[in-house]
Amino acid sequence: MAMHVRHPMWLSAAPAPGMGVFSLLFAIESIARASLATVVPLQAYAILKDEQQVSFLYTVIAMVTLAASFLVPALVRRFSRRWTYTIGVSCLIGAALSLWTYTLPGQAAGMFLRVFGTACLNITINLYIMEHIRKKDYVKNDARRLAFSTIGWTLSPYIGVWLYTNYGLAASYGWAVGWALVLLALFWILRMSETSLIRPGTLKAENPFANIGRFMRQPRLMMAWVVAFSRSCFWVTFFVYTPIMMVASGKTSEAGALVISAGNAVLVLTLVWPKIVEKQGARWAIAVSFLALAATLVGAWAAGLGNGWVVAGFLLGGCIAATGLDAIGAVPFYRAVHASERPEMTAVYRTYADASEILPTLVYGVLLTWFDLPVVFLALAFLMLLTAWMSAHFLHRRL
Secondary structure, three states: OOOOOOOOHHHOOOOOOOHHHHHHHHHHHHHHHHOOOOHHHHHHHHHHOOHHHHHHHHHHHHHHHHHHHOOHHHHHHHHOHHHHHHHHHHHHHHHHHHHOOOOHHHHHHHHHHHHHHHHHHHHHHHHHHHHHOOHHHHHHHHHHHHHHOHHHHHHHHHHHHHHHHHHOHHHHHHHHHHHHHHHHHHHHHHOOOOOOOOOOOOOOOOOOOHHHHHHHOOHHHHHHHHHHHHHHHHHHHHHHHHHHHHHHOOOOHHHHHHHHHHHHHHHHHHHHHHHHHHHHOHHHHHHHHHHHHHHHHHHHHHHOOOOHHHHHHHHHHHHHHHHHHHHHOOHHHHHHOOHHHHHHHHHHHOHHHHHHHHHHHHHHHHHOOOOOOOHHHHHHHHHHHHHHHHHHHHOOOOO
8 A cells, every 4th residue: 555645835944924924923922921021020029029129130030141142143053043933932931830830949930031032032033034024124024013012012911910810820821821832833834944144053163252242343233232222121111110110109910010001002103113214214213212211201200109100101101202112223233233143143132131131120229229119210211311312423324
């Protein structure tokens, strides 16, 4: 009897992905990550019972993750982007399972896996984008990706806390794991091709930390990093300290989750920024966005701890200003990096995310020794003003 093996068509490499594919992947990833975005700091606060200790925990985890993130290019070179992306999703699943233990070691392990997994996903997907999306479409692609993720980042933080509060740990973390599995299945169905510039297992190993020097010798890459770092500092502060501030001002955990969800709902406004950039230029848009952020943060500080909803209102205004940075903040890097150095330079660039969790939380931890919680917003406002000035003076004029 003849043997006949029928190979499914989807096992072969799929056609080159476009903006729709990257938007869909990012939307599902956003649900998986956003479901725990509010749960993680609230659980850390419940375990440690002190906002200063929460700040230092975030600082330590970010420092460890920063060092580990330099290994991601080696993973890409050794195993391919496809398997590195898979490792990233697996880390998200492991993070949820670790956090499920509701212990301090489990909390720390879960926070580390969550951030390292995000680094793997961010680096690999950016490499795919730079290969498959034309340079002139970078702004449109990032704006569309973030708009697609609006539903996930709007509803999931609240859903995660609601499940956590009403149905326990299993429901909240099980929800996040389920979406991570959906993301992994979709990614492997797509089977995106590997570029000839980055062939796994063919290049000799090198010191990953040597890439920092090459990155720092390129002023355009350094300025791209500063823009991304400052933008990320706002979102880290928003996600970590807004829920804590709402609880500290006498509101419920669900109130904090609602503010986080509302802040993410404005991501749909990223769709208007490509037209603004066409008329005014990316440099102008980035500088103005940082100025607006600074103004809202000063307002949040001035409102004080006793006016939780007023502070939340100012922070939501900051989220609107930040949509401009979300839509175009990565464009300076996309346009400055050389194709042959993409894996290594992307890994160094990606350290803005880890640095934005180390430096602000470290500064906040020190400030909170003498001042009330709203001081974190004033400190962040100074950084936004500085970055606005730097963007106006040092970003490439033809950006």
